[in-house]
Amino acid sequence: xxxxxxxxxxxxxxxxxxxxxxxxxxxxxxxxxxxxxxxxxxxxxxxxxxxxxxxxxxxxxxxxxxxxxxxxxxxxxxxxxxxxxxxxxxxxxxxxxxxxxxxxxxxxxxxxxxxxxxxxxxxxxxxxxxxxxxxxxxxxxxxxxxxxxxxxxxxxxxxxxxxxxxxxxxxxxxxxxxxx
Numbered sequence: 001x002x003x004x005x006x007x008x009x010x011x012x013x014x015x016x017x018x019x020x021x022x023x024x025x026x027x028x029x030x031x032x033x034x035x036x037x038x039x040x041x042x043x044x045x046x047x048x049x050x051x052x053x054x055x056x057x058x059x060x061x062x063x064x065x066x067x068x069x070x071x072x073x074x075x076x077x078x079x080x081x082x083x084x085x086x087x088x089x090x091x092x093x094x095x096x097x098x099x100x101x102x103x104x105x106x107x108x109x110x111x112x113x114x115x116x117x118x119x120x121x122x123x124x125x126x127x128x129x130x131x132x133x134x135x136x137x138x139x140x141x142x143x144x145x146x147x148x149x150x151x152x153x154x155x156x157x158x159x160x161x162x163x164x165x166x167x168x169x170x171x172x173x174x175x176x177x178x179x180x
Contacts, residue, residue, distance in 0.1 A: 008033070039077075057146040064147055066132065068133055069134045084098055090132060157170055
C-alpha cells in the first residue's frame with residue numbers, strides 16, 4: 001500500500017504551525033495534515049495552488065469544514081467562485097456546501113510541517129465542502145480547517161494512529177495483482 005502520510009507526528013503539548021508567515025496554535029493531540037482546495041472536476045494538481053494546514057478530525061461529520069476567511073486567505077478561493085450545492089446548519093448557523101475537492105499532501109516521514117516532493121493525493125469530496133461564514137469581530141470557527149473521516153471513505157484510504165508513538169499513517173488501498 002503506498003503511503004500518502006507516513007509517520008506523521010502529533011504532540012502531547014500545544015504547538016504552532018506557520019501559514020503565510022503567521023503562527024497559528026495547534027492544541028495538544030491535534031493531528032495536522034496539509035491540504036489544498038480546488039473546484040470539483042480538476043484531475044491534475046497545479047503546483048501553484050496554495051497548501052495550508054487542517055486538523056484531521058475523525059469526529060467531524062463533514063468532508064471538510066472551513067471558515068470563509070481561510071478559504072479566501074489560505075486557499076485563494078472566493079466562496080462565490082465555487083458552485084453552491086445546498087445550505088446546511090452547523091452549530092445552528094447556516095453554512096454553504098460548495099462544490100470543491102481537497103488534495104492531501106504527503107509529509108516527509110517523521111515531520112509534520114515538511115512536505116514530500118511527490119504530487120498530492122486527490123480527495124474527491126462529494127457532495128463538497130462546508131464553508132462556515134466569517135463573522136466580523138468574532139473568533140474564527142473552526143480555528144483551523146477540519147478534515148473529517150468522510151473525506152477518506154470514497155477513495156478507501158487506510159488510517160492508522162499509533163497512540164503509543166504519537167504517529168499517523170494514511171495509505172491508499174492495497175491493489176492485488178494475481179497475474180503480472
